[in-house]
Amino acid sequence: MNKILVATEKPFAPAAIAQIKEIVEKEGYQLSLLEKYSSSDELKAAVADAHALIVRSDKVTADVVDAAKELKIVVRAGAGYDNLDLEACSAKGIVAMNTPGQNSNAVAELAFGMMVYQARNHFNGTAGTELRGKKLGIHAYGNVGVYVAQIAKGFGMEVYAFDPFVPADKIKADGVTPLNTVEELYSSCQYVSLHIPANEKTKKSINAQLLGKMPKDAVLVNTARKEVIDEESLVQFMEKRADFAYISDIAPDNKSVFEEKFDGRYFFTPKKMGAQTAEANINAGVAAANQIVKFFKNGDETFRVNK
Numbered sequence: 001m002n003k004i005l006v007a008t009e010k011p012f013a014p015a016a017i018a019q020i021k022e023i024v025e026k027e028g029y030q031l032s033l034l035e036k037y038s039s040s041d042e043l044k045a046a047v048a049d050a051h052a053l054i055v056r057s058d059k060v061t062a063d064v065v066d067a068a069k070e071l072k073i074v075v076r077a078g079a080g081y082d083n084l085d086l087e088a089c090s091a092k093g094i095v096a097m098n099t100p101g102q103n104s105n106a107v108a109e110l111a112f113g114m115m116v117y118q119a120r121n122h123f124n125g126t127a128g129t130e131l132r133g134k135k136l137g138i139h140a141y142g143n144v145g146v147y148v149a150q151i152a153k154g155f156g157m158e159v160y161a162f163d164p165f166v167p168a169d170k171i172k173a174d175g176v177t178p179l180n181t182v183e184e185l186y187s188s189c190q191y192v193s194l195h196i197p198a199n200e201k202t203k204k205s206i207n208a209q210l211l212g213k214m215p216k217d218a219v220l221v222n223t224a225r226k227e228v229i230d231e232e233s234l235v236q237f238m239e240k241r242a243d244f245a246y247i248s249d250i251a252p253d254n255k256s257v258f259e260e261k262f263d264g265r266y267f268f269t270p271k272k273m274g275a276q277t278a279e280a281n282i283n284a285g286v287a288a289a290n291q292i293v294k295f296f297k298n299g300d301e302t303f304r305v306n307k
């Protein structure tokens with residue numbers, strides 16, 4: 001009997017677990033749950049006899065892969081798979097997948113929640129500003145970027161996007177203005193919302209040089225990954241630009257510097273919250289479970305991310 005382990009340090013909503021259980025048990029598989037665990041040893045012990053693994057941002061390191069003696073497939077219920085050691089998976093013939101698009105709306109909504117919070121001075125009772133009429137730059141026009149554009153138009157923002165991998169015509173068809181360079185995006189827009197993945201090319205790529213192009217009262221919105229920010233460079237930049245704010249779904253490593261120096265100019269969620277809605281949990285969790293079923297039944301490898 002296939003054992004499917006759902007290992008989530010940050011648990012799914014109960015409704016998502018109920019649906020995953022139904023899918024898995026209908027196939028005669030066994031569902032096992034490891035939630036809110038605090039050490040990778042717990043994950044290693046739980047995964048030892050699992051045939052399939054569903055995770056969120058949980059770190060599936062080479063050690064974890066090594067401990068997983070029966071594992072055939074790991075599905076990251078979400079978009080970014082920078083938490084999976086793909087080489088280690090490939091070396092052991094384990095298929096790694098993600099579930100692209102399933103939690104994108106939740107992430108996009110959080111970006112606006114944070115933008116409004118910042119524009120209204122953290123709801124402190126003083127006069128803030130509005131989003132209507134402001135320019136928003138979407139840095140990477142993927143699944144989340146598309147939802148961000150839709151919501152931004154509802155707010156009456158002027159929407160721009162930079163994404164070298166998406167044809168300009170597709171961006172234009174959404175009523176968004178495509179820009180040719182990243183520099184143009186940052187110099188045109190008061191708000192920039194980041195939707196780039198964290199990889200060797202993008203890590204620490206957002207720095208003072210780029211942010212320095214942004215107009216007055218600029219706000220950088222990060223619902224992507226903290227790793228894409230050059231944190232040292234950001235701090236140096238914010239020391240010079242007192243009008244600049246950084247709002248991020250998850251705190252930077254140097255959070256204490258922000259607390260000490262940049263009162264009112266930052267907001268950080270305590271835990272990554274973008275995809276933390278019942279709807280996103282259900283979408284991503286159910287997609288992960290269905291992908292596992294299709295893989296075991298038909299060898300379906302749609303959404304595979306390793307070679």
Ligand code: 3PG
Nearest residue numbers: 056057078079080272275
């Ligand atoms: C993703 O990459 O899908 C998001 O960052 C969500 O991550 P989470 O599942 O840890 O909330």
